[in-house]
Amino acid sequence: MTTVIFNGTGSSTGVPQLFCDCDVCKLTDERNRRTRFSMTLIEDETVLQIDFPYEIRQQLLRSQVSHIDAGWLTHAHSDHFAGIDDMRMASFRKDEPLPFFISRETFEIAQKRFPYLFFENEYLPRPFLKPVFVEKEPVQFRNMTLLPIRHKHGETVVTSLRFKDFALLADINSIEPAELDKAKGVKLLAISSTVWKKKHPTHFSFEEILDIIKYLAPERAYLTHMNHTFDYSETLKKLPENVLPAVDGLKIEV
Template sequence: MKVTFLGTGTSQGVPVIGCACQVCSSVDYRDKRLRVSVHLQVNSKSIIIDAGPDFRQQVLRERIKTLDALVFTHEHKDHTAGLDDIRAYNFSQNKDMPIYAEERVLKQLKQEFSYIFADFKYPGIPQVQLHPITNAPFEVEGVPFIPVRVKHYKLPVFGYRIGDFTYITDANFISEEEKDKVRGSKVIVLNALREEPHISHFSLQQAIDLLQELKPERAYLTHISHLLGQHREVEPRLPDFIRLAYDGLQLEV
């Protein structure tokens, strides 16, 4: 499986336009963080987890010519706002786009993109197939997914384990039962918003502590805010098996 980080950033802590902070003014490409999303190439299947406001820019940058399905972690706009841009894939692939999410998230998508689901469908709007999921294993176009229930403050969110790869974003609590689903993963991706504690995201130290408990071979931090600082300053302070992810980073798992 090839994993490509489409985005590793967040809307949290983003400065105003024209900000000259160290991250905004950095010439290091690793500090250019679009909203968090990841692309999975599993054999012949192309799957994206979350499609935020930067979705179109991300898939163009990575030249993702085909897309077999979208999987959502939760309903927040920085993870769903790019849904409209699947229409290009509808046109080029001549088929509806399968969407996988839990019922609550699908309901929110129906509200925010009501024109997609209207009785009268305007020509050219996105075409979708909705697939409700629960906290039980499921398949996306034949690829096995294991959902991992985490909490984003009080909001239930799904992370996902696909083979030896586990992807968790927007979390600050994972129960022991759900940790057991993650154990044994060779690669874990986990959110780490900033140094200071946050009401709904793991801080850097909390993420490190959890990864040291779960003991993957490799781990990558994502959903990084400007407040965490520059890549070149943060990464040298991490344990050897943990790295900061960056937009465009590719892994073989």
């Protein structure tokens, strides 16, 4: 049994957006309140944290996640990475660098933004994070076999993953067929559905996301990483039966 937690289901701005007075941002429906994207996978006692937004500390406190054994970074955009400093505590508790799954492309950016976490630093005689480079081949971490799914989001390389009957497709607007097929037929799919509008430069539109879900044919899919154009109940009306908008804090056993 794998526990999947949708800690944060908002796009890069979060919902409500600052300074916006649209109906969704007015929060007449609390289900529209969304922090920035992160997820937690728990398999027996092993905890894998996927992405590290500004709100990660609050997210993990709310979900009562007791510890983290490894991290997985999809890409180094701020909404996925700006809260990485809080992983110092995961490293302190273990008294060793935290294994950190990351593509080489993402590492190039990440290490420039938070050098003290990856290299020698003024706090500890060791780094906080130990990069484990992933490409397209499966990687083993304790009792978890993690299958990377590589795709793009504008010019940015994104490393999503499949673990057993769960797959995540994070921020996306292009993917090779062989990589997409890795997520086929899962029981639970989480997918970044960021914008309604067609022709966004770095994200698939809502309709394109629905086409991908149809192709992958999961038992159930949850939309995540949604911006303020997604009203929970309005979105729900437009979704097929096996697809739902996720909400912050949602916990599912697969």
